[in-house]
Amino acid sequence: SRSDFVLVWEEPRSMQEESMGVSPAHHRWREEFLKRLRHSGLLQEQKEVLQTKKRICFVLLSAPWSVLCYYAEEISLRVPLQVQPTSSAAVLTLSSRLTACPLSSFQDQQAGEVQTFLGSNNKDTFFKTTQRHQVLYEILARTPYGLVKNGEVGVDRLVNEQVFTAAYPLHEVRCTPRAWSEAAVSLSLRQILYAYWAQWSCWRRYQPLDHIREYFGEKIALYFAWLGFYTGWLLPASVVGTVIFLIGFWLVATDIPANELCGSGNSFVMCPLCNICSYWNYSSICVTYKAGLLFDNGGTVFLSVFMSLWAITFLEYWKRTCSSLSHRWDCSDFQDIEERPRPEFTAMAPMTMRNPVTGAEEPYFPENKRFNRTLTGCMVIIIMVSLLKSSIASFSGSVLNLLVILLLSRIYTALAHILTRWEMHRTQTKYEDMFILKVFVFQFVNFYSSPVYIAFFKGRFIGYPGNYNTLFGVRNEDCGAGGCLIDLAQELLVIMVGKQLINNIQEFISPKMNPQLKEAGQEAQRQEEASPWEADYQLLVCEGLFSEYLEMVIQFGFITIFVAACPLAPLFALINNWVEVRLDAQKFVTEYRRPVVERAQDIGIWFPILQFIAHMAVLSNAFLIAFTSSFVPRLYYRYTRDSTLSGFINFTLATSPLSYQQQHNTSCRYRGFRDENGEYLPEYFHLLAIQLGFVIIFEHVVFFIGRLIDLMVPDVSEEVEMKIKREHYMAKEALAENQVSK
């Protein structure tokens, strides 16, 4: 039978005996492990590749039919049921658990049971490649290599301990173009994916999700489905954003305050923005002011509402699409009831205890100790975050800021790894969730704290000329000459576009720079005729989807939370993701070792994180429009003073107080609503009340409509629900018939 899984280890070539001396335990474990694998019925085939310095040993594993059947039952593999001709529906492949083919009793008299499943007459094709991988991985993961009590079980831990250097399922046939371009008729799945998915020329096509799922499993397919879905939804958002931006051009041309400002000449002499700055003319920021108006206009209010609702609707429809997909892929009631403990957990756990579900003795870490550690972890994060929040705020120079952010991401991720490992979570899922949460909190603060600072705090507490507020003796930072919104837009552009560019370039280049690949380069001439297991060994280890998701989630945050300051953000995101889809596809098809198929019914903890961001977006947009943009002052001026807005510029500028004039022998203007003593004018409080009222109305309206959308869009589409009911009904009927006919 075909070999599906490969175990690899390396030995120094020249001094074989010594290396055994170096790690006798490793050698013993490896031998024991392989022996036990043989015992559980796996077929092994050993291959060696000699390199200049070392010997690489490959063990090719494959499972015979009987083993496959036994474990298929154990891990609840689902296979389609054969439709009985007596049954009423014409064409319906019921999905049902393969409930019956235990290893020992798989003889002829029992064959009837397997025959009720579709395609069971061909033993070679009955189990799909990915299912064989799952079975093999299951066996590898539960075979012990030492004392079970010490948790010396499973290949993951052996790889961890460097007993094996790698363990991976084999890719299908290589997909270098010249190898198959002629014989396009009978392409393998991998070749199909390469040709119809991973090529740049496919940019206009939908992704072949069913094929991806078949080759990589549900978890990875769901990522790509989500990415494609998100990219699709970005289309309307970016169209609306761009239109609003373009409308801005027309509004700028007809805007009276802008014309007033540009034509004001020397009439508005502004106070210095910092202690060593000089006086400046307000008319000098004419261009900046006009640029700011491109997105600081009534259209942005509409865009903010639109994007907030867009985010909510997007998530609702994703839920729906996800449930359709998971129904189509038959993993909708997937639940890991008895998830195995992580190998690291078993290795480190200080004691054992009975598992309350299975009743088996297994490694245990006391609950309250874990709770304490998690608490400590939270404290560490809070401290780190608050420390870094303050340090970031001071670098609001945009490009430097970006570099700091990208550097800190790395440090953060490493810290999160250490913390999460120390917290000793029992299962991989729990571990990943906690890790994701930690990194997300880190990154959220890391990426968003400087925009948040600029949007809501910078320039708010500066006092007024002659009476500037100071913090530690330093005058509080004011926004640039163009105002805070311009500063924010600039910051966002640099972070978003810069980050995406850097990331994509990294993704594009880094695989080609990998040291392992370089080393392999010396044997490049041989590579053409290398065996598949060797070729796969040269590839990168698939690190999981974490960083891909994280990147997208941070991006989702930018285009929703700060959309009021950057209506083009959805467009940039759209372009980026269009590239991202194909880049990721290429990575998975050609650059990564094949990952073991994992099941999933949704995108996991990322969904609540996205929901959290969508919530934050509503709050942020409300406050941005109310307090950072000039929307409310303009509205106020229009309805109380002058409907054409003439004189608005003068209205927004206060005159420096008398004391300042006496001190400096000159008077200047500054943004604010204060009288000649520096006290707030009544208009300030009118505006404040209107702004707060605006926030309340905006939030309530948007959340209310969001809730309505939530109610109107059922989580499962009617069609799928009907199908599920129909299947339940058919299954019940089939069982009853079966019972009667026996």
Add this chain to the structure above:
Amino acid sequence: SRSDFVLVWEEPRSMQEESMGVSPAHHRWREEFLKRLRHSGLLQEQKEVLQTKKRICFVLLSAPWSVLCYYAEEISLRVPLQVQPTSSAAVLTLSSRLTACPLSSFQDQQAGEVQTFLGSNNKDTFFKTTQRHQVLYEILARTPYGLVKNGEVGVDRLVNEQVFTAAYPLHEVRCTPRAWSEAAVSLSLRQILYAYWAQWSCWRRYQPLDHIREYFGEKIALYFAWLGFYTGWLLPASVVGTVIFLIGFWLVATDIPANELCGSGNSFVMCPLCNICSYWNYSSICVTYKAGLLFDNGGTVFLSVFMSLWAITFLEYWKRTCSSLSHRWDCSDFQDIEERPRPEFTAMAPMTMRNPVTGAEEPYFPENKRFNRTLTGCMVIIIMVSLLKSSIASFSGSVLNLLVILLLSRIYTALAHILTRWEMHRTQTKYEDMFILKVFVFQFVNFYSSPVYIAFFKGRFIGYPGNYNTLFGVRNEDCGAGGCLIDLAQELLVIMVGKQLINNIQEFISPKMNPQLKEAGQEAQRQEEASPWEADYQLLVCEGLFSEYLEMVIQFGFITIFVAACPLAPLFALINNWVEVRLDAQKFVTEYRRPVVERAQDIGIWFPILQFIAHMAVLSNAFLIAFTSSFVPRLYYRYTRDSTLSGFINFTLATSPLSYQQQHNTSCRYRGFRDENGEYLPEYFHLLAIQLGFVIIFEHVVFFIGRLIDLMVPDVSEEVEMKIKREHYMAKEALAENQVSK
């Protein structure tokens, strides 16, 4: 075997032949129905009771063992599985569907299959009474009495068409005290419920939920579980409310503004409150002002936050308790996949169509037509509601208002019935949900519109002396002398306490006034020795839980939405519910016919309604404290003017404008922040900004904490989750073992 179900019809005694002439179709249907029941294997026994004017015919039905087995499978009854001695766990009764005993094949060679279930050796006790009822009702509901195509199926429709006057399962032994008080050793279930649940003397006990569930089924048991749970949770709320109220007494005694007011004598002459009113001294409302302070103080802010969080936490914990209960009662994955259409629906549906799930032909009502009707229904409700909202607002005299509200409730409910019937919903569940929603919207507006009007609108838009705003020529209504909060508290007290009193008195008296019971009174002497079916026939028809739930939900609204104006509301609710539990218990045990057991896994649509109310409560409390109470003005005065609050009374009163003084030759004061021209003072805008800011902060903090609580309290308790996992695991193991041993 015992008879479990009774069908009843009445015939005029003297003119038997004529009556057959009057309704030959009825007679034919009845005969056909009874014949078909015999065919499906039910045993029938006919009894007649002669009364002076009419003959009452009873048909006692019972099902033999084989019929029970067949239908138990059909309706997926769940019975405990016999634990195999080979299985690893010592004591564990696994719950599993009774999957195998079809009628035809129930012979000895198949007996093995039933023997795997617990208690299957005793055919008399294997099925519980309630399960026998379910089976019988199932048969009655699906037996046709005419053309199936016309929907002439089922006993519900026959009762609807008056072919039968009643169809009900039999109660257990009568529970008049003298009949059983001596032989207390072997009480029947009904007697247990009567003695340990329905008696007033049980007020300190927990309810025997398992017994209630055994006798009345999960749906009713869940109502009582919820009611008990809610009453329990009212305890802390009412303690906190009462304490806050008592603290109010101390605060009043030391309150400087109150003392200033009471000692002010004639110094504050107030402007007339209406056109025909006269001037009055502010000191005359001394007592009212002090009473208002009992709940208008800092404690109320705490209470509002507390009750908002209480409501959220209560709902979260109910979810948890509910999942525990539904797991214990084994109905957690109850889903009605193939719910039958309502009898009225089948009778009225204009066409038939294939059911997409079962593939059977059945009555059908076009989806788009139903949508149109539902939309029209919504419009009708909106119109009704907006019409009545305005009419209610004008009666804010409290007692009259209550009577109007109670009258309108009746009209509303009738209208909702008509509308919902007209919308033609296919299933009973859908019908009930839509009906509940409609009535809830009606009642919500009906009960809450007048408090909302008083709290947020009354007295807000009155203008100022000399320039009163008018609506249709009438001066806008001002709040009473004591202020709006006092008005609100008064209104709430009347509505809440009054409504609860009236309801409870009604519930207590009405069964005793029932005409049917009176008529039966003439045969009272015979009643003692009457047969059980006759006795049950005299009882009231159980109308379902709708009105019970509605009452509680409206109450829940009062104690959460307006708690800031009435800190004693939770206490009143607590007292009311303590009575309510026992009153309802008595009704169900002694005054209602026994209802057919219904399954349910939660309280259905009432839960989202409660969540909606809890949300509303947060908004309402935020606005009540910010705008209706004097909390913010006092705070503002304390921090900007005088920390002892002396002079506060003067601060809150404006002086009538100069124009008014010239006109009336006198000056007077009124509540407001206006200058001598009637323009708003800067303080008004300061306060407005603070109030709006308070709303924003209050809402965000409470919703944020609420969300945290939501996250911290898992919907299913860990214990139950572990049990569920354990059961899944055991079931899987048992199946595998079974497979191997075969």
